[in-house]
Amino acid sequence: MHFMQSLQAAWQRHHSLVCVGLDPEPAKFPAHLRNDADAVFKFCAAIVDATADLVCAYKPQIAHFAALRAEGALERLIAHIHEHHPTVPVILDAKRGDIGSTAQHYVTEAFERYGADAVTINPYMGRDSAQPFLDRADKGVILLCHTSNPGAADLQDLDVGGRPLYQRVAEMIARDWNTHGNCALVTGATWPEQLAEVRALVGDVPLLVPGIGAQGGDVEAVVRNGRTADGNGLMISSSRAILYAGQGEDFAAAARIAAQELRDSINRYR
Amino acid sequence: MHFMQSLQAAWQRHHSLVCVGLDPEPAKFPAHLRNDADAVFKFCAAIVDATADLVCAYKPQIAHFAALRAEGALERLIAHIHEHHPTVPVILDAKRGDIGSTAQHYVTEAFERYGADAVTINPYMGRDSAQPFLDRADKGVILLCHTSNPGAADLQDLDVGGRPLYQRVAEMIARDWNTHGNCALVTGATWPEQLAEVRALVGDVPLLVPGIGAQGGDVEAVVRNGRTADGNGLMISSSRAILYAGQGEDFAAAARIAAQELRDSINRYR
Secondary structure, three states: OOHHHHHHHHHHHOOOOEEEEEOOOHHHOOHHHOOOOOHHHHHHHHHHHHHHHHOOEEEEEHHHHHOOOOHHHHHHHHHHHHHHOOOOOEEEEEEEOOOHHHHHHHHHHHHHHOOOOEEEEOHHHOHHHHHHHHOOOOOEEEEEEEOOOOOHHHHHOOEEOOEEHHHHHHHHHHHHHOOOOOEEEEEOOOOHHHHHHHHHHHOOOOEEEOOEHHHOEOHHHHHHHHOOOOOOOEEEEEOHHHHOOOOOOOHHHHHHHHHHHHHHHHHOOO | OOHHHHHHHHHHHOOOOEEEEEOOOHHHOOHHHOOOOOHHHHHHHHHHHHHHHHOOEEEEEHHHHHOOOOHHHHHHHHHHHHHHOOOOOEEEEEEEOOOHHHHHHHHHHHHHHOOOOEEEEOHHHOHHHHHHHHOOOOOEEEEEEEOOOOOHHHHHOOEEOOEEHHHHHHHHHHHHHOOOOOEEEEEOOOOHHHHHHHHHHHOOOOEEEOOEHHHOEOHHHHHHHHOOOOOOOEEEEEOHHHHOOOOOOOHHHHHHHHHHHHHHHHHOOO
């Protein structure tokens, strides 16, 4: 199924805008997994199996795997999600970006090697750098627009002809790059006004929203400012607050409770 | 040795501004390597061994390895360069960019796992996203400024307060981000005027220049517009024209000739 259809279906079926970020950090794993050679896979798979009916997407962050030489675990994790939870799309959070034939190799990495349904990419190099991704109408292409960190302002808020760069980026992508209807944008929860401005510019283009919880983004403001008219349109990402909700052998059950609470608190404002 | 010292020494010792891009594409390998399970490593190592006295840096492009599940070959290749050609620094061309703890994992990937001396990164997310890289005073941080592709114009040429974004980026990095003197910038050979403008803004900050050869960049214009007063300051990158100069068992000798010709043609204008 195409990513956008799959995302729409998950929003409806699971009544959820929660995207769980899979950012394994072995130092935070429960004690019983610490000496397990396959801990990265087992930890993430347990989180997934405990939360799959509560989410609209999973978002493994590739640096967390690469720093551990755990590409094999990432491959198996995504295969596990497809096999056991085929209704939940997988976003590879990689923020890639390069030109021509190299971009094509990143496409191969994300979609063939890892079998992701969508990937995050960086728009700084321009449309031709995104084109090999955009051409995959079956896959989601989630472009950075206004990120959740304080330094987002350094480039993204620069004034371009009377408005900030990120608005220009949002409009360019929604209007010109989205010919296959497979684009989405990253807009951080820590900037709720900017989120509303992006929503106003891009129609129903989905927004991937990191930055609630530890980074301080407010759920109510995100939902009110970012949802589409039908109450969907958002993938609200949470990683640490769900993954490390529990410290013991019941960590997956604790993650389920945290995911459920987040889903419910989001749904209060949908 | 720190990347910047190592680069300076290689410019002098090898009298060369050539950076060889290591972009393995098995379909282009000579026939005798095609069925070799370790072809990626063997091909790249042979190129390196044949050219190490002619270059100022090597630049393996990580997507080419990732698309082939060849992270192990990349690790061994960089270790091979350090062991056999310790005077030549290695730039991991990864164009990474993310925030906070995730950026730290990319730092671990580039510098601990792969042992690279420098890495390319994307500045769109702002200074705090670059900070974990910048803090590594011993490593080079090579930031995208004005890339070689036609789409570079989409964002990088947008007018920000009377001048293009890439100039603002160049100045911001040279003035504010480069506190450890470990920054360099990517400026494409296909835009020689922009290269001159960047050089004028950033003093002696080294420029990594892709886009000569297949992409059409002119060597004379690049050297005249990009060199520093001492005739250095550039890492002029070439991949395909060197790697695939020969098709037979003598491919490494052919690569040596191509690298030597490029070095000499650059040195004519230094």
